Structures are given as structure tokens and as C-alpha cells.
Amino acid sequence: MNKYYIVYNLSNKIASAAGHNLLIKFFNELEILSSLKESISQRINNNSDFEINVSELQEIVPALSEKINNLLSAPDFNPFKEREREEYPAAYNKFPFIWNGVTYYLYPKDNDIDSEINRTNGYLKLIQEFINQNKPLKYIYKSS
Amino acid sequence: MTVVTNEQRVNTITKYYAEYRIKQTLSIWKSEERWAFLDKVKIEETTFNAYKTKPVLINSWKTHYIEPNVANNFNLLTSQRQIEWLEGYGNSDELFLRTKNNPDTILSFNKYSDEPELISKIKNYSNNSKEEIIFFERYGSKNEEWFQIFKHNPSKIVFELGLYNDRIIKVFNSFRYEMLIGNNQIAYNVLTENSFIMSWPNKAWKKPGGILSFDFNTSGLKSMDYNVKNLGKKWVDDTFEIWEPQINKVEAKWTFDTEYPDGVSKGYLEYTNKFEETYNKMEALKSTSFYQLMRAKGFNVIEDINDFNYDFEIIVVLKRN
Numbered sequence A: 001m002n003k004y005y006i007v008y009n010l011s012n013k014i015a016s017a018a019g020h021n022l023l024i025k026f027f028n029e030l031e032i033l034s035s036l037k038e039s040i041s042q043r044i045n046n047n048s049d050f051e052i053n054v055s056e057l058q059e060i061v062p063a064l065s066e067k068i069n070n071l072l073s074a075p076d077f078n079p080f081k082e083r084e085r086e087e088y089p090a091a092y093n094k095f096p097f098i099w100n101g102v103t104y105y106l107y108p109k110d111n112d113i114d115s116e117i118n119r120t121n122g123y124l125k126l127i128q129e130f131i132n133q134n135k136p137l138k139y140i141y142k143s144s
Numbered sequence B: 001m002t003v004v005t006n007e008q009r010v011n012t013i014t015k016y017y018a019e020y021r022i023k024q025t026l027s028i029w030k031s032e033e034r035w036a037f038l039d040k041v042k043i044e045e046t047t048f049n050a051y052k053t054k055p056v057l058i059n060s061w062k063t064h065y066i067e068p069n070v071a072n073n074f075n076l077l078t079s080q081r082q083i084e085w086l087e088g089y090g091n092s093d094e095l096f097l098r099t100k101n102n103p104d105t106i107l108s109f110n111k112y113s114d115e116p117e118l119i120s121k122i123k124n125y126s127n128n129s130k131e132e133i134i135f136f137e138r139y140g141s142k143n144e145e146w147f148q149i150f151k152h153n154p155s156k157i158v159f160e161l162g163l164y165n166d167r168i169i170k171v172f173n174s175f176r177y178e179m180l181i182g183n184n185q186i187a188y189n190v191l192t193e194n195s196f197i198m199s200w201p202n203k204a205w206k207k208p209g210g211i212l213s214f215d216f217n218t219s220g221l222k223s224m225d226y227n228v229k230n231l232g233k234k235w236v237d238d239t240f241e242i243w244e245p246q247i248n249k250v251e252a253k254w255t256f257d258t259e260y261p262d263g264v265s266k267g268y269l270e271y272t273n274k275f276e277e278t279y280n281k282m283e284a285l286k287s288t289s290f291y292q293l294m295r296a297k298g299f300n301v302i303e304d305i306n307d308f309n310y311d312f313e314i315i316v317v318l319k320r321n
Helices: A020-027 A034-045 A054-072 A082-087 A112-132 B006-019 B022-029 B031-040 B045-053 B056-066 B068-076 B079-089 B093-101 B104-113 B116-125 B129-138 B146-153 B152-162 B220-221 B231-246 B266-279 B281-286 B288-296
Strands: A004-006 A015-018 A050-052 A095-099 A101-106 A137-143 B164-174 B175-183 B185-191 B203-206 B211-214 B249-255 B302-307 B313-319
Touching: A004 A020, A004 B104, A015 B231, A020 A034, A034 A050, A034 A054, A050 A054, A054 A112, A095 A112, A095 B231, A101 A112, A112 B175, A112 B313, A137 B045, B006 B022, B006 B031, B006 B045, B022 B031, B031 B045, B031 B056, B031 B079, B056 B068, B056 B079, B068 B093, B068 B104, B079 B093, B079 B104, B079 B203, B079 B313, B093 B104, B093 B129, B104 B116, B104 B129, B104 B146, B116 B129, B116 B152, B129 B152, B129 B164, B146 B152, B146 B281, B164 B203, B164 B231, B175 B231, B185 B231, B203 B231, B211 B231, B231 B281, B249 B266, B266 B288, B288 B313
Parallel strands: B211 B249
Antiparallel strands: A004 A015, A004 A137, A050 A137, A095 A101, B164 B175, B175 B185, B185 B203, B203 B211, B249 B313, B302 B313
16 A cells, blocks of 8 residues: 655645655654654654644754755765756756855756755745744645 | 889888888788878888887778778878877777778867867877777767867866767667767767757666666757657667666656646656546556556566655656566
8 A cells, every 4th residue: 555645835736745654764864853753753654644833843944954954065966067057058057056145056857966955945945834824734644 | 023113112112111020011912002001101200110110000001091981081191190090999890890980080080189189188088999989970070169169178078088988870750869878877969960969968877776767858859840759768768778687677757847848747747647636646657658668668566656845856766577
């Protein structure tokens, strides 16, 4: 059986449909308090809808920022892709990523680190929207 | 008996025949071939010393001289440049065959050799002489645009060497494309008369564990009026032809990207349309043309679907049954 959770953004469009194992792994790898980590893991393992409340989301924000910082300093990460952007501007200029005042250029298609940065930043932006609206992030359980 | 009356010819044959091994080689050639060689080399000392040190080059010279496809361009080289060519590429049957199929390679070599900084960078950055030949094939003598780019910025040559160990040309519809084959990457470029089109990275690559991934986007070519229908599929087939035994898994990374031919990545659209109708990931994946194409190649087991970042990127991995 395939277990996963749907998250809708504030425009009611699907923002994430991560599988159970992927979600567990994602939160386990975040540098958040172990009590919060365990609590979220339990919610995921309950196989039913759950929420992450605003104060919890606020705790997650710095962990996501730290994760992005670490990924940006990974030795295999090519931050500016000068040559690639010169050769294939249509492809490599597509995903500028501004972080702490620096513009990086991501190309998730052929690079797992870029993909991970983009994924983490996508989630960061999503939860910031919910924090700004003072709304919890809802996870809707699905199985197929 | 032939009586040689031309003083220059007398001097040249005397000089070369004084070397026993050279004499042995030349004396069994047809007269026309022998004199063609001697008239080319004359008595110039550097040339003589090169052939004296490596008499094997003389046989390579003849191979080039008697091959109709190659002879004209080879004869355009100075005798010193001929030696440089023969020393670099003349003793390999494989490289000779490539040259025979694309004799402009010799003219490109000559053109780049006229620029000492460029030729020394080509030699320094390449891993072997085949890479150099591939460079001369790609950047042919009539490819002035790239020649000027390299001339103004010779260090750019570093990016053109050391990546690919073979190049294959194929025809699709009414155009040709090249496959540049490296250990872990195959790049595909549509060819123009004298150059190639760089509209998208268009490549397949192999990740550790034998995971094959693709980045093909033919929308730029389509906008240039190339008939690209099924070109991506053809490139997938080409990739399997080269790497099939080494492939354990195939990965697709679909992004929401308006650059794609129909305004969005085909796989992304197929997957999300089905998923939002059924909320069934397996069914959604099985509805994609990627799955159907890979199933036909024996990759029909779904190992992973990562849609954590559903509104931007969906990653799927299939493995063999």
C-alpha cells in the first residue's frame, strides 16, 4: 500500500504529496528539537490527517535555513554555473535563487543538491506563508 | 632504368636513400608515389630528421597519399605539418577511418595548428589523440564562429576536451545530430552545415549505481522549424543502445517548466493530471509516456516517487522487473 500526505497551499493547490517514508526521513534529518521531531514522526505514523501548528512551524524555519546553508556550501554544489549559463542560457538561467543577498543559479534537473535546495526552499516558503497567515499546515492522509 | 635529371630530386633521393630503412621502404613504392613523397619533403633537414627517427611515418604518409578521400587535404599541409599530423594521428586505423569519413578534420587541424596557443591547449587538455580528432571534427575548418571564440579566449578549449571519448553522427528526419559519448554522460546536439545547435543541454547521464537520467528538451529546435516529433524518444533509444547493460534503474525528474514544447514538461502534465483525478500515484505514473517507454525496455517496477515538492518537481525511479 502506498501511504502519503497531501498538503494544499493557501490557494488550495497541491503543494506536496510526499510519501510516508520520505516525510519521516525529511523531518528526521532536520536540526529541530528531538521532542518536536518525535512528535511529528508519531503524527506521520498515525496514518491519519494531522497538522503542524504555527509555533512548531516557527521552530522549523531556522532548521530549514540551516539546511539550505549547508547545501550551499557542499563541495559538489556549483553555485553560479557561469559557463553553463553562457552556453545554455535558456536552461541554466531559469532558476535564480537569492539567498542572504547572493544570487545562486540552480539547475535541479541534473543536480541532486540543487534539487534538494529547491525542495527545502519550496517548503520554507510554504510554511512561511502559513506562519504569516497564522494558520497551521495541514497534512491530509491518503493511501492507494 | 629511370634517369633523374632534376637537381633537387637528385639531392632529395640521395639524402633519403642514404638511410637504409627509408630506402627499403621507398624502393618498393610505385614510382609516382615515391616521387610525390620526395617532392613534398625535399631536402629540408627537420623533415628529414623526423622521418629518419621514425621511418614508420613514411608508410603512414603513403596511406594518406593513396586514400582518395584524404589525399587532397593531406597534400595541402606543409611537410612539417604532415609530420605533426602523422605523429599525432597517423598510426591509428580508427583515427584514419574517422579522417576518411570526415577529411575536413585535417583542414581543421591545420587551421588550429596555425594558432600556437590553441593547438597547445588542445594537446594539453586532451586525454588522448582521439579526443583531439573529435575536437577537429566538431570544430571543422569552416566553423569560423567557434574558431574566433577560442581565438579570443583560448582557455575555453578546456571545456571541450576530456569529457567525451567517442562521437557518433546519426540522421533523424531531414537533419543530422551528434552523440558525444563520455563515461557517464552522452550529449546530443543537432548539427548544422558547419556547426551544431546549443539550444538545450540535451543529455543523458549515468549516476552511481547505474541510474540513468535524462534532460531532453527540443522546444528550441522546434521553434527553429526542425521536425522534432519523437526525437526525445530516439535519443532515449540511442542511450540504451550504448549503455543498456550498465543501467539498473531509470530516473525521470519532471519540473513545472514553461520552456517545454507544450508549455510544461510532458511527464509533469501527464502525472499531475492523472494524480489529481485519481489521487493514486501508481496509476498516475503508469499513465505517463515515460513509464510506457521504460516498461517496454524492461523497467516496469516503481521504486520511488518523490513529489515532496509537487508544485515544482516530481522525481520517479523505475527498476527492472
